[in-house]
Amino acid sequence: MRSWQRLCAVFFLLVSGVVLYQSIRVLRVLDHGQPGSGFMPLGLGIVLAILSAVLFFQNRVRDEQRVRFWQPRAWVQPLVAVAITAVFIVVFDDIGAITSVTVLVAGWLWLVGKKRFVVAAIAGALTGAAVYVVFAKLLLTPFPRGLLF
Amino acid sequence: MFDFAGLLNGFHIALSPVNLLWCLIGALLGTAVGVLPGLGPAATIALLLPVSLKMGSPVTSIILMSGIFYGAMYGGSTTSILLKIPGEAASVVTCIDGYQMAKKGRAGAALGVAAIGSFIAGTVGVLGLTAVAPPLAEAALKFGPPEYFSLTLLGLLLATYLTGESPVKGFIMATMGLLLGCIGLDPISGAVRFAFGVPDLQSNIDFTTVAMGLFGVGEILYSLDEAEAGTILTTKIGNVFPTLRDLAQSAWAMVRGSVIGFVIGILPGGGAVLASLVSYAVEKKSSKHPEEFGQGAIEGVAGPESANNAAASSSFIPLLTLGIPGNASTAMIFAALLIHGITPGPFLLKEHGDVFWGVVASMYLGNVMLLVLNLPLVGMWVQLLRVPYAFMAPMIMVLTLVGVYSVDNSVFDMWVMLAMGIFGYLARKLKFDLGPLLLAFVLGPIMERSLRQALLMSRGTAGIFFSRPISGALMAIAILFVAYNGWAGRRRRRRMAAAAA
Numbered sequence: 001m002r003s004w005q006r007l008c009a010v011f012f013l014l015v016s017g018v019v020l021y022q023s024i025r026v027l028r029v030l031d032h033g034q035p036g037s038g039f040m041p042l043g044l045g046i047v048l049a050i051l052s053a054v055l056f057f058q059n060r061v062r063d064e065q066r067v068r069f070w071q072p073r074a075w076v077q078p079l080v081a082v083a084i085t086a087v088f089i090v091v092f093d094d095i096g097a098i099t100s101v102t103v104l105v106a107g108w109l110w111l112v113g114k115k116r117f118v119v120a121a122i123a124g125a126l127t128g129a130a131v132y133v134v135f136a137k138l139l140l141t142p143f144p145r146g147l148l149f
Numbered sequence: 150m151f152d153f154a155g156l157l158n159g160f161h162i163a164l165s166p167v168n169l170l171w172c173l174i175g176a177l178l179g180t181a182v183g184v185l186p187g188l189g190p191a192a193t194i195a196l197l198l199p200v201s202l203k204m205g206s207p208v209t210s211i212i213l214m215s216g217i218f219y220g221a222m223y224g225g226s227t228t229s230i231l232l233k234i235p236g237e238a239a240s241v242v243t244c245i246d247g248y249q250m251a252k253k254g255r256a257g258a259a260l261g262v263a264a265i266g267s268f269i270a271g272t273v274g275v276l277g278l279t280a281v282a283p284p285l286a287e288a289a290l291k292f293g294p295p296e297y298f299s300l301t302l303l304g305l306l307l308a309t310y311l312t313g314e315s316p317v318k319g320f321i322m323a324t325m326g327l328l329l330g331c332i333g334l335d336p337i338s339g340a341v342r343f344a345f346g347v348p349d350l351q352s353n354i355d356f357t358t359v360a361m362g363l364f365g366v367g368e369i370l371y372s373l374d375e376a377e378a379g380t381i382l383t384t385k386i387g388n389v390f391p392t393l394r395d396l397a398q399s400a401w402a403m404v405r406g407s408v409i410g411f412v413i414g415i416l417p418g419g420g421a422v423l424a425s426l427v428s429y430a431v432e433k434k435s436s437k438h439p440e441e442f443g444q445g446a447i448e449g450v451a452g453p454e455s456a457n458n459a460a461a462s463s464s465f466i467p468l469l470t471l472g473i474p475g476n477a478s479t480a481m482i483f484a485a486l487l488i489h490g491i492t493p494g495p496f497l498l499k500e501h502g503d504v505f506w507g508v509v510a511s512m513y514l515g516n517v518m519l520l521v522l523n524l525p526l527v528g529m530w531v532q533l534l535r536v537p538y539a540f541m542a543p544m545i546m547v548l549t550l551v552g553v554y555s556v557d558n559s560v561f562d563m564w565v566m567l568a569m570g571i572f573g574y575l576a577r578k579l580k581f582d583l584g585p586l587l588l589a590f591v592l593g594p595i596m597e598r599s600l601r602q603a604l605l606m607s608r609g610t611a612g613i614f615f616s617r618p619i620s621g622a623l624m625a626i627a628i629l630f631v632a633y634n635g636w637a638g639r640r641r642r643r644r645m646a647a648a649a650a
Contacts, residue, residue: 001579008579012321019328019343027342035604037335037342040597041328048324054317069578070374077373082571085366085546089563097551104550105543112373113539127544131551139203141555 001067002059009056012048019045080111096146098136102128152283152506159506163514168212172511175213176518179220183240184228184530185541190221191587192368194481195360196545198488199552207489208507214485215508216515218478219271219461222421223519226263226454227530230256239421239457242429246442246449253445261391262399262447263454264523270407270455271516274462277411278469279509282498286470289495294606295613298599299623301592304473306627307416309585310634319585322576326586329354330593337601349561356484357556359590362566363583364477365549367573369542374578390524391447399451402432406452410459415466420476421457428456462512468493469505473592477584480591 019041023029027038088104095103106124109115115123135141162168182193194214201210225240230247243263250259292300309319332343333353344350391399409431410424432452433442442449465482467473472494474480486493491501498505523530553566573583607613615621 004579008581012325015325015328022343027340028338031338033609035601035609037338037340040600041331041342044324044328044331048321048328051317051321051324055321058317074374078370078574081370081373081542081546082567085550085567088550089560089567092554092560092563097554101547101551105547108543108546109539113537113543115539123540123543127547131547135551135555139200139555141551142558143554 001069002061002063004069005059006056009052009059012055013052016045016048016052019048077112081108084108084111093144094146097143098128098132099146101131155283155502155506156279156510158503159508159510160513162208162503162507163212163510167206168209168507168511169514171209171213172216172515173518175216176220176515176522178213179217179222180224180519180522180530181533182217183221183224183226184533185536189364189368189478190218191360191477191481192364193217193221194478194485195357195364196548196552198357198360198481198485199555201485202488202556207486207491207501208504210485210489211482211504211508212511212515214482215465215512218482219458219512219515220519222271222454222458222461223264223267223523224530225457226267226450227260227523227527228534230259230263230450231531232534239425239460240454241422242425242453243450245429246444246446249443249445250447250450255445258391258395258447259450260527261524262395262451264520264527265391265396266399266403266406266451266455267458267523268516268520269403270410270457270459271462271519272513273407274411274414274459275509275512275516277459278462278465278512281415281463282466282470282505282509285466286495286498289471292471292495292619293617294599294602295617295620296623298596298603299614299620299627300471300473301596301599303623303627303630304467304475305585305589305592305596306630308475308588310630314580314582316634316638318581322581322583323585323589326589327593327596329359329586330590331597336594336598349559354565355556355562356487356591358553358562358566359569360477360481360484360587361549361553362569363573363587365545366566366570367577367583369546370570370574371577372538372542374574395447399447402428402448402452403455405431405435406455407459409452410456410461411463413456414460414463414475416475420464421460424456424460425453428452465508465512469497469508470495472497472595474588477587480587483591 023038023042023045027041028036029038029042030036084104084107087107088100091103092100102124104124105127106120109120109123110117113120136143163172178193179190182190194217197214197217201214204210204213222239226243226247229240229243230251233244233248247259247263250256305323309323310316328343330353332350333341334351335342341351406424406428409428410421413424413427414420429442429449429452432446432448433439436442436446436448438446464475464479467475468479468483472483472492474483474493483493486497486504491497491504549566550563553562554560556562576583576586603613604611613620614624
């Protein structure tokens with residue numbers, strides 16, 4: 001796990017680099033002698049860089065035993081879930097909220113929850129109907145118009 | 150001065166049918182999320198933030214959310230006792246003796262003592278809140294920008310040190326939270342920061358989006374990763390009303406737990422988890438039979454369960470009087486107040502006394518409701534454990550996505566939320582605590598504004614933070630706290646090195 005922690009340290013160091021660059025070159029650290037819009041980010045960038053370096057050095061020694069980040073195939077379900085959610089967001093404006101909710105729930109239950117397709121489709125349709133009643137009708141959320149509604 | 154008229158007015162507000170109903174819904178939801186492992190009160194409040202926006206009354210909205218928060222403390226003990234799985238982080242320690250009691254056929258007594266202890270401590274916490282909050286808010290009226298900066302700095306330091314395992318990781322998360330809070334418009338000059346040409350980033354990132362992403366989506370992804378075969382409930386509950394002997398045995402543990410929880414709950418970052426751990430340690434140390442702890446000692450259930458409820462109530466003190474949330478759940482309530490155009494802090498009591506006293510009064514009522522919900526109806530909550538997570542996960546995901554869209558009708562917010570969810574999931578996998586990030590995100594704008602205003606007042610001299618009595622005292626505490634922790638950490642490492650050699 002220490003190698004992952006080192007990787008994190010490098011990531012946060014990169015973030016601090018971007019913050020420092022923006023604070024100094026794009027924003028104003030001092031504005032007419034007073035703290036400007038880049039003042040706080042500059043301080044935070046320096047703190048983040050120091051903390052990242054500390055995290056890196058705290059984990060400089062290798063693990064005695066290799067520790068897995070994911071158990072075998074444990075990454076598959078979260079990845080599929082993220083993919084289905086991303087598809088939902090992409091199609092949300094085009095096919096409408098209710099249809100995309102139905103597709104999301106059905107797809108999730110089928111692919112992630114390993115439920116039978118019929119069960120997944122019924123649960124998806126019921127959730128879509130519930131969202132329509134609660135959000136579109138009761139809470140008057142202006143959803144994009146889609147294929148069905 | 151104790152404002153009896155204010156409290157009476159609060160009861161008048163809280164007893165209205167609508168507020169009573171939402172208080173009950175909050176207590177029900179809180180108990181449910183407490184019972185269900187995986188979904189905590191912070192995530193649930195985050196999911197309900199968009200609903201809060203649609204609620205007309207801020208009092209009703211905060212009554213609902215606080216009901217979820219302290220309700221979860223009640224419900225958290227159920228799975229700890231019956232399945233040895235903490236339904237809520239603050240109930241981790243209840244697993245030790247609660248589960249042992251259940252194995253010995255005393256699950257009912259453990260659940261009963263947990264509910265009664267929770268009720269007593271919750272009520273003590275609210276009484277303390279009623280007494281302490283008004284004078285503290287009065288004192289806080291004297292706070293200027295230097296005092297606010299010192300206070301937020303101290304709050305963040307405490308929260309970061311006390312919540313996680315690694316201070317370095319905690320500080321990294323806090324810094325990331327402060328940086329996230331910098332995205333968008335600068336609160337003083339109006340300059341656009343870190344937008345990278347993306348128009349949607351030019352207005353600041355919404356708290357709801359960040360909170361729902363980190364705690365809602367992140368939690369779902371983490372649960373999918375950690376998916377285990379469903380735990381089968383086999384324990385018989387039996388009579389949930391403890392015997393007189395049980396009550397006599399646990400009475401002092403409840404009293405001690407209530408006091409410990411109340412004090413720790415006021416500290417930023419202290420919260421219910423720390424309170425329950427400290428209470429367990431105190432109970433074990435003060436017991437005449439410490440060897441019984443871990444084998445099913447009833448004090449090991451009564452103390453921590455009382456402590457986490459008292460802490461949940463007292464954590465409202467810094468939120469409502471100083472405008473400083475001490476943990477992720479109160480940070481959500483802070484955001485809900487802001488959504489309704491109310492700034493939590495010393496002026497809350499003066500300008501929105503109805504909100505303050507309405508919420509406090511609802512806590513008295515909520516505690517009574519929770520006692521009823523958790524003693525005779527415990528069997529109903531146990532049935533919840535039979536709902537498969539495979540069905541719950543997509544429903545929660547839909548709620549977060551549609552909820553975050555409904556705040557600003559923005560598809561971009563859904564992308565930000567998904568990104569936050571992935572970040573939250575990876576952070577949890579890598580043992581980074583997300584609490585400091587969210588707290589820093591909330592406190593960031595207050596901190597930056599105070600810092601810059603204070604430096605303007607002093608013409609750029611940092612001495613202003615040390616020369617004023619309150620600010621100086623807060624800074625001194627912060628410095629002493631960091632120095633002590635540095636020294637203690639060094640000593641611990643040396644001891645470990647010596648032991649290893």
